[in-house]
Amino acid sequence: MLTSSQRQLLRVISESGPLSRTEMANILGLSKGAMSGLARDLLDRGVLHETETIYGQGRPSIRLDLHPECAFFVGVSLLEDPAPMILGDLNGGIIARCAMPLSRDPEVIANAIAEGLPALLGSRPDAKEKLSGIGVALSGFVDETQANCVKSTLLGWQDVPLARIIRERTGIETFIENDAKAVAVSEKLFGSAREVQNFSVVSLGDGIGCAHFIEGRLYRGNHGGAGEIAHCTIEPGGAPCRCGKRGCLDTVASMKAIKEMSRAEGLECTSLSDIEHQASAGNAAAIRILHRAGSALGLAIAHLIQMNDPGLILITHLEGSFDGLFGTVVQQAVEMNVLPRYAGQTPIRIKRVDSDIWARGAASIAAHNFLIGPNVN
Amino acid sequence: MLTSSQRQLLRVISESGPLSRTEMANILGLSKGAMSGLARDLLDRGVLHETETIYGQGRPSIRLDLHPECAFFVGVSLLEDPAPMILGDLNGGIIARCAMPLSRDPEVIANAIAEGLPALLGSRPDAKEKLSGIGVALSGFVDETQANCVKSTLLGWQDVPLARIIRERTGIETFIENDAKAVAVSEKLFGSAREVQNFSVVSLGDGIGCAHFIEGRLYRGNHGGAGEIAHCTIEPGGAPCRCGKRGCLDTVASMKAIKEMSRAEGLECTSLSDIEHQASAGNAAAIRILHRAGSALGLAIAHLIQMNDPGLILITHLEGSFDGLFGTVVQQAVEMNVLPRYAGQTPIRIKRVDSDIWARGAASIAAHNFLIGPNVN
DNA sequence: GTTGATTTGTTCATTTTCTGAACTTAGTGT
DNA sequence: ACACTAAGTTCAGAAAATGAACAAATCAAC
DSSP: OOOOOHHHHHHHHHHHHHHHEEHHHHTOOOOOOOOOOHHHHHHTTTTTEEEEESSSSOOOOOEEEETTTEEEEEEEETTTEEEEEEETTTSSSSEEEEEEESSOHHHHHHHHHHHOOOOOOTTTEEEEHHHEEEEEEESEEEEETTEEEETTTTTTTEEEEEEHHHHHHSSSSSEEHHHHHHHHHHHHTTTTTTTTTSSEEEESSEEEEEEETTTTTEEOOOOOOOGGGGGGGGSTTSSBBBSSSSSSHHHHHHHHHHHHHHHTTTOOOOEEEEHHHHHHHTOOHHHHHHHHHHHHHHHHHHHHHHHHHOSSEEESSSSSSSSOOOOHHHHHHHHSOOOOOTTTTTTTTEEEETTHHHHHHHHHHHHHHHTOOOOOO | OOOOOHHHHHHHHHHHEEEEHHHHHHHHHHOOOHHHHHHHHHHHSEEEEEEEESSSSSEEEEEEOOOSOOOOEEEEETTTTEEEEEEEOSOOEEEEEEEEEOOOOOOHHHHHHHHHHHHHHHOEEEEEHHHHEEEEESSSSSSSTSSOEEEEETTTTTEEOHHHHHHHHSSSSSSEEEHHHHHHHHHHHSSSSTTTTSEEEEESSSEEEEEEETTTEEEEOSOOTTTGGGGGGGSSSOOOOOOSSSBTHHHSSHHHHHHHHHHHTOOOOOHHHHHHHHHTTHHHHHHHHHHHHHHHHHHHHHHHHHHHOEEEEEEESSSSSSHHHHHHHHHHHHHHHSTTTTTSSSSEEEEOOOTHHHHHHHHHHHHHHTTTTTSSO
């Protein structure tokens, strides 16, 4: 459908925001003539549109941007029950939402998605014809074609061709992705990592997820396991983890672990804020727990920086704030455990997200495949 | 000089070994017609040559391979004094060698290289005209153009445009690279990681170096610091490191650290084998030291696996063997600290190397730029 | 042997994509 | 009003790939 140059062009715009034809030609290393043709084609198709006019010396330049409503995407998160389902645009905006019951049966999921589609698409007359893909986020390992779930403990799956099943049921292009990797793609396309080529997202939810972008592309690893930071051994010989080993980051720094440790100490705790409150009130146990969790997470992030030297670490969290003890300890632990000459060189951005994060991430997987294609060369 | 398709073709051959035109066309996704032209051009230039003929049904296919003597490269290691200098071919073979005095003055280094060239090139009549590049390996950070040394503590450099200085003095294309990264490139081009797209090399020398290949390309990181595994905090609160923090892997698992710990315990120790011997004789201190070092290195490698899920870990070592206690503990520690479902999934290859490793790595940097070009798209 | 099947590799007209130079357009500065 | 400047367009031609027809070199079967 789109030529490889057109895809590169869309990638550049999605990274840099609106650009004039001449700027794009320079970035892509093409002649103005070639750009002219590419841009006209994409304008005609409605993928691009002209935005502001920049006046300077000479003929004014016209910035071109992605037309946010040229395509719509459905995102489904299989991480919650009921499973949220959203209709999103090319800006990461959410146009409509609904929910479906979670199931472990791929056929049932495909049916539920198919049945949910009309409700989602009903909100806009043009959404149906412009629906360009479905993305599904799940907890587990996904292969590089973004079609098969190699393994999901949560869903009890092994080698499930979920994308094909949904595609056959709905007739819409479908791609699946691991939850943390979907969030990373979402941040690359829509979020605060747009222009960064090398970054890692650490997503703090009940568990700890992580995914890397390297040289502008999602890095999946050889078995799809890149970013499994949650099961780095951070406290050798520490508490047993559900994965079978001991002292994993997950056992100390996940929200679930923090809550469990708090309860074990007899602290009232339904959210991170609760313990933060008690810590700031001087409760020794709360302080100890947050210190331990923060140091562990900070150490793991420091390892990540040492190993991969990313240009940005983006920490997304659902609960509480990073202004409290936990966040402070994390940042201190990072600084203390990276090469001193690196300290402060790797920006760490904290981002509070809402519960749409997974469904939006899922939609971004479909958007990414629409814009940039499955495998860039 | 070479078109982008020709470079891709050379890359594929260097990864997979000799291939027929039809096989290459399939791998590159080109038509047989296009391949025919590309191959003829490279054969005419002497970059490729025909090797074996494979008989089967139908017309036999003729495998094409890189012509090892179509180009020569000089590699210089600035890691030792005197600095070794070799003449290498496209197979990683060493054709001639000499040495030059090490200096901290880039101009002096450039002069020494220029003066050493005739001796190296004298051994072959065709070497002079076919000399295609100089590679220099050094301890420090190098920018992505492989031209400037951003920082080298060992050489006392900051932003030294060494490649340009050598190029101006010798008239030969020159590229510089960090020592560990040069070794990784060498293993990718000539060694045991040819066909692997994602791998990490851990090189054990006096210090511990590490470099990653990701999606078939050297990954340098945002500040050139990817792979700085030596300064991961492995023993929080441990011994002070020369980098300024405490408990770095370097302080427990480098050969230098092992020797120092041994001497501190009053053990005779000039090489790893010495301590291995004493450990196998039952010396408690030796066993403790090797256990500590091996566990630390294994844990760091486990972190690496968890973070990046490489398809191969290649450990290169100059001294001793990996059959002893140290190697065993390393491998055990890796297995113990990766997700159980991953255990054994990431091959760990051990390779004993000789002291040519750095100079050969340096030459491979030049070879890589000749074959594949500076920045593949 | 001869014939047919089979697969590799070449040739060449055509198509696709990009270049580069000339040109048009739409402004600013004096 | 006039030159000046830079953005974007047009178009002939170059570069690179396609795809189909063809030549070449073998095996297998009779």
